[in-house]
Amino acid sequence: MVEFWLFVLATAGIYTIFSLGLLVQFGIAGLPNFGNGAFMAISAYTMAISIVRFDLPMWAAAPLGIAAAVLFGLLLAVPTVRLRTDYLAVATIAAGEIVRYLALNMQDVTGGAAGTVNLLGPGVAADYNSEWLRFQVMIRGLLSSIAGFRVTSDVAFIAVVWPTAILLLLGTWLMVRSPWGRTLRAMREDEVAVAALGKDVFKYKLQAFSVGAALAGLGGLFLAWQVSTFTPDDFRPTLTFYAFVIVILGGKTNVWAVPVGAFLFAVIFAGTRFLDFWPLSLFSSGDRAYLRLIFVGLALILLMIWRPQGIFGNRKEDAHET
């Protein structure tokens, strides 16, 4: 059981980081980016490839991954952010899928459907994660000596991901409530009026997109570090939908609601493995895994009916949504 909660906590930490990026893009700036999975994938693959192929140290490969995500974000944003919201959503989901299919098919570069274990071609097990694992062992040793008992590697992972998440929450909170964040919110309400007041709407949109891309990129790195190999299918559009669920669950604009939403989501998500009682036990465990999608969808529908402003959202503010 402890193991379960540790897994929930670790997952919630990662989801907090990349959902925070979506909060800036979608909740604050009003740009529904459905291609978040692609940002994570590009970051994770860039890191893995630079380590495996180019022998870069992890501490150099990680920032490179985030930079690649931001670069992709700008590349995607320049032609698309001028689109109306609904078209932007379609364009970004398409871009996300293009990235995933490219990763699936460019076997020489990404290892294809078999995943990063195939990065050096079939027959050789490629490993991008050893430096991270050494780092995790060090943290684990450190924590064990402080605690006085041997902690698990899950605990060490949490001890890295959550302080990072909290720092980012704090930074994002400061940015969102700053005049910069206020301009983004104004842009979400009426970008024509923002332009009329002398603000370069395009520039602000690119900035919001880049900040979101960087956070998604970091989330992608943690997803990669949590496992030892990943495949393009780990970055399906559903991953982006999870982030949307988390952001909407929290009320779209509330930074501190994101970790709560992420935690609740992780509980629902990971908790479905306990749904092994009758009549659900009639399904195979593989089929039961899909129940989580049904539960997540159901939770979102019920929320929209009874609490459209999210758990922490401001009903008063929401009443004026245009």
Next chain:
Amino acid sequence: MKHDAILLAENITMRFKGLVAVNNVSLAVGRGSITALIGPNGAGKTTLFNCISGFLTGATGSVTFDGERIGGMPPFRRSLRGLVRTFQIPRIFHRLTLIENMLVADREQPGDKLFGCFHRRGAMLARTHAATDKARELLALLGIERLGDEYAGTLSGGQRKLLELGRVLMTDPRMILLDEPMAGVNPALGLKLLERVEQLRSERGITFLFVEHDMEVVMRVSDRVLVLDEGQLIADGAPEAIRANERVIDAYLGRAAPGETA
């Protein structure tokens, strides 16, 4: 007149497919003047406004503001030059409070830059303080200061017009383009708005160009009236002259019915 024009539009033509919405219009607006732009519905008034403020692209002709050609500039650059507009249907930020609406328009805020809240924190907080005072003062000038912390979405139509004007004033503009400032505003409030316009012109030297249908208002506040009909400028002169102009009477003002005083 032309030598002290703050805004100069020359040979503006705007076509939408076959329709010529604005047809070779040239006009000059004197610095510190209050100029009215009138004409029947569909005459091209708002289209002309959009061409001047840059929200419509594809117009031919040239626009000069304070000696600088601004014709090819995107709207935000024209606004930064000091030529700021309002909209016929007010475009307010519904889910921001009135004060926040005003603060968005502040141009001296270092925290408005990406990461500005980290590396220019002190300057940001100081400016927020000063700008909030300025915003409250302006809201008081417009008589809506007690609503400062309400969401703008709660405002009535007339109040929204006032907020939009307040937001424009927050930018310290040199010239304001008002698109039907009185439409939907109750007469008492409208009167107040007019007084403000005259006050802003005399105290701050702001130039106004406004579209308006209420002839009483036009005659009362404007120094000069431009009349647009079917995309063409058909008259340009002092209010009294315009009222007597035969072409304008035919196209827009109409003749008084027998027994009625014009």
